[in-house]
Amino acid sequence: MVTFIRQENVGIIMKETRTIESFLSRYGKHNTVKSYRASVYLFLDYVYGRVRQGARVTKAEAQRYEELNRRYFSEERDHLDDLIRFIAWMNGKPPATIKVKVAGALEWLRYNDVEFTQRELRALKHKMPDAKGAWTEERDLDKETLKKILSHTDEKGRALILTLASSGLRVGEALQIKLDDLDLSTDPTQINVRGEYSKTGGRRTVFISKEAAEAIKEWLKVREDYLKSAVNRNRGLLMNGAGAKQTDDSRLFPFSDAVVRALWSNALKKAGLYSVDPATGRLKYRIHGLRKFFRSQLALSCPVDIVEALMGHEGYLTEAYRRYTVKQLGEYYLKAEHHVTIFESGDLREIKESLRDTQMAIQGYRQSLEEKDRIIQLMSERMTEMEKRLKMLEEELASSNALLLELGPWIERVKRFEAKDGDLLVAALSDERVLSMVHEVINEVKKKK
Structure with a gap:
């Protein structure tokens, strides 16, 4: 991006606004890049209001910081006053943290051709908190x-x-x-x-x-x-x-x-x-x-x-x-x-045994789950087989009901005949020729189906 700046008796000159990422690309160490990026973002948060909403800066938020970067250097600002007020804004933070943030912001300003005199730098140093500021009560690890x-x-x-x-x-x-x-x-x-x-x-x-x-x-x-x-x-x-x-x-x-x-x-x-x-x-x-x-x-x-x-x-x-x-x-x-x-060796043995017991318990749970899965699969297969058999029985039952419907008139005739002469019916059914004729009738009915 190119910003046009008017200077008295010089006319309009062009100044290129450099990006935050181009500033950071000058440093090879990951921690330095991370520290300077955080410093610049925090400085822009102080000047224009907080942009970052979460622990991580999103892609959209990083783009917004770049926009604020361009805006900052397109405005006529008192950079020394901004830094001094930035220090005051961070009041309550550990002195070492403030020092790191100011150092990062200062490098960023210098990268964008903002220079300070020795007198201004001394004034800035005078505003920095001393060792009597807020220090974290740190406990020793044993x-x-x-x-x-x-x-x-x-x-x-x-x-x-x-x-x-x-x-x-x-x-x-x-x-x-x-x-x-x-x-x-x-x-x-x-x-x-x-x-x-x-x-x-x-x-x-x-x-x-x-x-x-x-x-x-x-x-x-x-x-x-x-x-x-x-x-x-x-x-x-x-x-x-x-x-x-x-x-x-x-x-x-x-x-x-x-x-x-x-x-x-x-x-x-x-x-x-x-x-x-x-x-x-x-x-x-x-x-x-x-x-x-x-x-x-x-x-x-x-x-x-x-x-x-x-x-x-x-x-x-x-x-x-x-x-x-x-x-x-x-x-x-x-x-x-x-x-x-x-x-100590005893402590390590205890931890390893505890870890082994935990792993064995997990393995037992896994085997138990696998066994349950096997039983469920077997029950599912048996259920499928039972459904097939039930369907076959339903089909046979339907066939039997149809046969009964076909034989209904014959059964009624037999009942009426039995009522008139039961002895004659018994004698007829005892005759092999009569039984053969009955079977032939049943087979004919089945063929019609």
Whole structure:
């Protein structure tokens, strides 16, 4: 779209309004794109009123945001004042959240040739909330808490949570791991974190505990079925502009961040641990707390620089991988693995037995249903056979009734004859010639039919 702008003493010049998607296409990292898109949408919501109605932006809503994007840059606006008022509008949110939203909106404005002086940027920084603003009261995750949470998750949730707790991976990184990045043949199990997955852009190798590896194996048994059931599960989403689910998704955990938030929240609710900070509206037990759990636990028996490197902290990555081989890192991890193992061997045995009992019960229900289906099928076949026999009997009965009608006059004559001379009738019926004549009459009647 081209916007015409009149400048004094210059005349009419043409300025191209760039789209939101063209702005986002400049960034290669999924999390950056996601963060900047949310920032721009929120800024436009502040300026023109909320567009998004649900958790996901529909295709029509995304188109509306593009329209507002064009409208915003076609108007004469005080961009600095808009940003300052945007900060005030977000009052009550955590300072870190406000900082991220303003940073995203600022990059978007710069992309559209809106420049700020150093003085304006200092004024903007002065308006940002400090660390004394609203902070979420976050509760630490320990092994007992995680046991409660894990007891209310399915295979995918259990595999993801145990992977995060024992590897130090960020949620965004874990959701990008491909099946080819996982090596279950090593001890400890290794995951290759490619540069494009990580926040810092650096490649690294991480490890997971044996219980996490076992949980992943269980998840892989049902992963294909999950993908098939997830494909277009709600076809209404496609009509609202959501992308179609692909069965050839090569990711280890082929689902979105929204699915992760949902499974975490549901597990917290079932475990009786769901609690929200009234000041910020955020969960007190956050799934991102698994990284903090990993760091504090692994550091009990592992050098801090190795722990930080495994977590992907940029300042430690190069140094750690220069000093240690992957094999040596794995050996250090094995020494501290028990600290990031949630269930002891007895706990695992109990869970496996419980899972086996559940599977056996399900198998019993399935066999019971199959037996009932077999009985119903047999009863249906017998009912069909009985209906056929009943129809044949009805046809024979109808034939007999017709024969009786034909023989009616003869029977009346016999009755009258019997009344006149019963002895003579008995004698006649005892005569074989008479009986033969009666049979001939009956056969003639049948032939006429």
